[in-house]
Amino acid sequence: MRNGKLMVAPTVLWLSFFFVVPLLIVVAVSFASRTPYGQVIFDWTLGNYARFTETLYLSIFADTLLVALVTTVLTIILGYPLAYFIAQLPQKWQQPGLILVMIPFWINFLIRSYAWVIILRTQGVLNTILLKFGLIDQPLQMLYNEVAVMLGMVYALLPFMVLPIYVSIEQLDHRLLEAASDLGASPFTAFRKVTLPLTMPGIAAGTILVFISSLGMFVVPDVMGGAKSALIGNLIQNQFLSARDWPFGGALSIVLAALSLVLIVLYYKALSAQQGGGKNAEDMA
Amino acid sequence: MKKLLSLLIALVAFAIVGCGGGDKKSEGKGEPQVLNLFSWADNVDPAVIERFEKENNCKVNYDVFANNEELLAKLQAGGAQYDVIQPSDYMVTTLVKLGMLEELNHANIPNTKNIVKSLQAPSYDPTGKYSVVYTWGMTGIVYNKKYIKEAPTSWSDLWKDEYKGRIILLNDNREVIGMALKKNGHSNNSLNPQEVEAAVKDLKKLAPNVLAFDTDTIKQKFIAEEAWIGTMWTGDASYTYKDNKDIGFVVPKEGATIWADTFAIPKGAPHKELAEKFINFMYDPKVSAQNYEYIGYNDPNEKAAEFHSEEFKNDPMLKIGRDNIDKGEWLTDIGEALTMYDRFWTELKTGK
Amino acid sequence: MPKTWRSHVLCAYAMAILAFLYLPLLILALYSFNESRINAVWSGFTLDWYLSLFKNRRVLEALTNSLIVAFASTIVSTVLGTTAAIALNKYQYKYKNVINGLLYLPILIPEIVMGLSLLVLFSQTHIPLGKTSLILAHITFCVSFVVITVNARLEGMRPELEQAAMDLYATPFQTFRYVTLPLAMPGIVAGALMAFTLSIDDFIISFFVAGPNSTTLPLYIYAMVKRGISPEINALSTLLMLAIIVLVVLAQVLQPQHVSKKEE
Numbered sequence: 001m002r003n004g005k006l007m008v009a010p011t012v013l014w015l016s017f018f019f020v021v022p023l024l025i026v027v028a029v030s031f032a033s034r035t036p037y038g039q040v041i042f043d044w045t046l047g048n049y050a051r052f053t054e055t056l057y058l059s060i061f062a063d064t065l066l067v068a069l070v071t072t073v074l075t076i077i078l079g080y081p082l083a084y085f086i087a088q089l090p091q092k093w094q095q096p097g098l099i100l101v102m103i104p105f106w107i108n109f110l111i112r113s114y115a116w117v118i119i120l121r122t123q124g125v126l127n128t129i130l131l132k133f134g135l136i137d138q139p140l141q142m143l144y145n146e147v148a149v150m151l152g153m154v155y156a157l158l159p160f161m162v163l164p165i166y167v168s169i170e171q172l173d174h175r176l177l178e179a180a181s182d183l184g185a186s187p188f189t190a191f192r193k194v195t196l197p198l199t200m201p202g203i204a205a206g207t208i209l210v211f212i213s214s215l216g217m218f219v220v221p222d223v224m225g226g227a228k229s230a231l232i233g234n235l236i237q238n239q240f241l242s243a244r245d246w247p248f249g250g251a252l253s254i255v256l257a258a259l260s261l262v263l264i265v266l267y268y269k270a271l272s273a274q275q276g277g278g279k280n281a282e283d284m285a
Numbered sequence: 286m287k288k289l290l291s292l293l294i295a296l297v298a299f300a301i302v303g304c305g306g307g308d309k310k311s312e313g314k315g316e317p318q319v320l321n322l323f324s325w326a327d328n329v330d331p332a333v334i335e336r337f338e339k340e341n342n343c344k345v346n347y348d349v350f351a352n353n354e355e356l357l358a359k360l361q362a363g364g365a366q367y368d369v370i371q372p373s374d375y376m377v378t379t380l381v382k383l384g385m386l387e388e389l390n391h392a393n394i395p396n397t398k399n400i401v402k403s404l405q406a407p408s409y410d411p412t413g414k415y416s417v418v419y420t421w422g423m424t425g426i427v428y429n430k431k432y433i434k435e436a437p438t439s440w441s442d443l444w445k446d447e448y449k450g451r452i453i454l455l456n457d458n459r460e461v462i463g464m465a466l467k468k469n470g471h472s473n474n475s476l477n478p479q480e481v482e483a484a485v486k487d488l489k490k491l492a493p494n495v496l497a498f499d500t501d502t503i504k505q506k507f508i509a510e511e512a513w514i515g516t517m518w519t520g521d522a523s524y525t526y527k528d529n530k531d532i533g534f535v536v537p538k539e540g541a542t543i544w545a546d547t548f549a550i551p552k553g554a555p556h557k558e559l560a561e562k563f564i565n566f567m568y569d570p571k572v573s574a575q576n577y578e579y580i581g582y583n584d585p586n587e588k589a590a591e592f593h594s595e596e597f598k599n600d601p602m603l604k605i606g607r608d609n610i611d612k613g614e615w616l617t618d619i620g621e622a623l624t625m626y627d628r629f630w631t632e633l634k635t636g637k
Numbered sequence: 638m639p640k641t642w643r644s645h646v647l648c649a650y651a652m653a654i655l656a657f658l659y660l661p662l663l664i665l666a667l668y669s670f671n672e673s674r675i676n677a678v679w680s681g682f683t684l685d686w687y688l689s690l691f692k693n694r695r696v697l698e699a700l701t702n703s704l705i706v707a708f709a710s711t712i713v714s715t716v717l718g719t720t721a722a723i724a725l726n727k728y729q730y731k732y733k734n735v736i737n738g739l740l741y742l743p744i745l746i747p748e749i750v751m752g753l754s755l756l757v758l759f760s761q762t763h764i765p766l767g768k769t770s771l772i773l774a775h776i777t778f779c780v781s782f783v784v785i786t787v788n789a790r791l792e793g794m795r796p797e798l799e800q801a802a803m804d805l806y807a808t809p810f811q812t813f814r815y816v817t818l819p820l821a822m823p824g825i826v827a828g829a830l831m832a833f834t835l836s837i838d839d840f841i842i843s844f845f846v847a848g849p850n851s852t853t854l855p856l857y858i859y860a861m862v863k864r865g866i867s868p869e870i871n872a873l874s875t876l877l878m879l880a881i882i883v884l885v886v887l888a889q890v891l892q893p894q895h896v897s898k899k900e901e
Contacts, residue, residue, distance in 0.1 A: 038361065060635060096885050119664055168790065206789075237747075502865075528675060
């Protein structure tokens with residue numbers, strides 16, 4: 001294993017060629033201008049980045065961050081117990097359990113979203129049921145608003161939270177919990193002081209995956225939100241597929257990526273500051 | 286460790302060679318020729334394609350895009366070796382200006398003479414050198430007679446307060462802003478910032494009443510009666526009408542956008558000869574009758590009329606009327622102004 | 638652990654979430670029996686869509702393409718991602734932060750940008766567009782997800798176990814093969830599942846890097862929206878779903894003892 005260190009080489013080489021090179025192209029394009037017909041001219045301008053600072057675009061950024069944050073919190077609330085449930089199943093049922101959670105996500109996302117529309121629209125399944133049981137007397141408008149967008153986001157991104165959390169709960173040493181309860185900790189305290197800190201790597205990974213993915217979403221706002229709001233994903237999409245402004249789209253993407261990177265670093269800093277708690281739990285046991 | 290690495294390398298090699306080889310096979314054998322068609326989904330009757338394959342001993346690869354800008358972005362990034370593409374009207378202009386289309390040799394496509402005169406040299410391709418009209422129609426107001434007793438006549442009817450929360454507009458900046466421009470009596474291609482700004486100001490008043498912006502599933506929303514009134518293309522209206530007979534369609538008196546999807550051959554198409562054969566085949570009267578019955582859009586082929594069924598000929602949604610066509614205006618490529626349209630569009634969406 | 642009310646609540650909660658995940662699929666399956674060509678309202682029962690599905694050459698081709706691409710890119714990206722995650726956890730690197738950044742960045746870049754820039758790269762380096770380019774692209778965006786997932790596992794893993802193996806004179810390779818890998822396995826499986834999920838349903842990147850004759854199922858479906866997605870797709874999805882569930886159950890029934898013993 002002298003050469004073990006080289007294990008990282010294939011991946012690094014792969015990403016250098018298939019990711020860094022194209023990324024450099026994007027960076028270059030973000031400093032360029034465009035012709036009326038969308039061709040890129042490399043005249044090295046900062047104009048695209050300057051445009052981003054207009055309030056219109058900044059406010060879209062802020063909205064997007066908010067939506068991403070709420071989505072992430074909701075997926076943790078929904079995903080953690082589910083991951084916990086699977087992780088405490090007998091060994092033999094864990095993998096089928098995981099696959100059961102994943103199957104819906106192997107079916108095309110667009111048609112699953114349309115299925116939600118069929119459920120939630122004014123003449124939809126849910127309204128029909130509610131009307132039949134006399135719970136409402138007017139169909140509710142459940143679609144094409146922010147709540148619907150949020151529902152769609154959570155629905156789309158749940159597995160990215162469940163999988164990493166499952167992975168870290170599964171390796172939890174149950175003797176630690178027993179020890180905690182032997183020491184008189186209530187189940188809630190044991191969870192807060194032992195389980196939660198020890199499964200933090202999973203939550204962290206899930207948070208990053210969900211948060212980042214929700215920043216780039218554009219299908220959900222269109223289908224579930226009636227395309228009435230614009231998130232950063234839609235804005236970027238539009239630069240390439242309607243405004244023919246690759247340079248501005250490129251600049252927006254770079255800003256988005258840089259911002260996400262900063263957030264990730266801050267997040268990990270905050271986590272490692274807390275990490276002391278996790279270690280303590282282990283020592284305690 | 287070495288084992289793992291070599292396994293890895295073997296896998297990558299397999300992925301590249303194995304699949305690369307697979308891709309080439311169909312080309313390499315040479316025998317059945319290949320036609321690479323890049324089109325909208327479900328835009329040609331599969332039976333028609335099969336017939337063409339049989340008659341010409343070739344294979345048609347039918348690949349799909351979902352909107353014009355996707356097509357452009359892909360061609361611009363240097364993608365794809367397509368033989369026949371189906372850009373819409375204004376995109377033809379753009380592609381011509383970018384030098385991305387092959388000139389058609391009309392001697393090889395004699396059947397295109399069957400196309401109705403008025404569509405032979407439309408303003409987006411005035412010489413008819415680069416494109417042939419395939420499907421065409423207009424953008425109008427669709428409404429549900431159950432909820433709206435009096436047929437709308439003007440674009441401004443959309444602004445009526447009683448339709449609050451029941452309106453759907455196409456999710457397309459050119460269509461929506463163009464509509465508001467038409468309402469105010471301007472061209473839907475206006476480059477005048479004041480006109481565009483006034484139109485957008487009106488749209489901002491309309492926006493709170495809008496249920497959704499939607500191009501793709503607008504049909505479903507009207508069939509399921511989620512919406513009462515909105516803007517729609519003729520072909521889609523015909524589609525919607527088949528599943529909901531309460532649907533009505535009008536072209537407002539101020540005039541409306543007229544649009545077309547076309548056949549064109551991109552520069553550097555590897556099988557140009559076969560591509561022209563295909564285009565010619567599509568305008569054979571019998572073929573086109575069968576094809577348009579399947580896709581349900583207006584047939585621009587005059588000679589095909591005798592082969593069409595009564596049902597198709599009497600489809601109220603497809604009867605546009607001479608005067609409406611004359612009042613129609615093609616969307617043209619607005620070049621630089623696209624940035625202005627996009628900005629207003631973003632403002633409209635975010636309500637700012 | 639004794640069954641307490643708490644585990645019942647947990648079970649009920651998990652079932653509720655599963656119901657939330659499967660509700661749309663139920664509707665989707667229901668509409669595969671709907672007469673109307675457009676997924677709008679219920680207009681009557683039919684099996685026609687199942688029949689026409691098997692005659693639809695293009696859907697079946699798209700499905701095959703999707704499966705080939707998904708399996709190939711899952712395998713490669715899992716191997717790449719796992720080795721990178723293990724190496725980074727085990728060894729000190731001078732430029733660790735740079736490497737970490739490189740591994741995280743691909744998920745930060747919007748898909749459309751990645752798709753377009755890869756297309757530019759492929760056309761500049763004359764890599765033909767087709768299944769090959771699709772697989773290359775899919776591997777590229779899946780790797781990071783695998784790294785992050787496997788890493789979540791390794792971070793919680795105790796180094797003492799590997800240390801113990803070394804103390805017992807296991808060679809580094811044996812330690813890797815018999816200690817590290819099995820311990821990391823749930824993370825690797827989860828990473829592979831994630832890669833497969835991302836690949837099988839990717840649309841934007843695939844759109845740009847696909848060439849003639851390599852239309853995948855998502856590409857086919859997205860392009861259909863303009864005319865209305867045919868219920869054939871619902872029929873196909875329903876069949877796929879059933880097939881996967883049957884496979885999972887079969888696998889479970891046919892080889893349970895063997896696996897569970899080994900895992901313990």
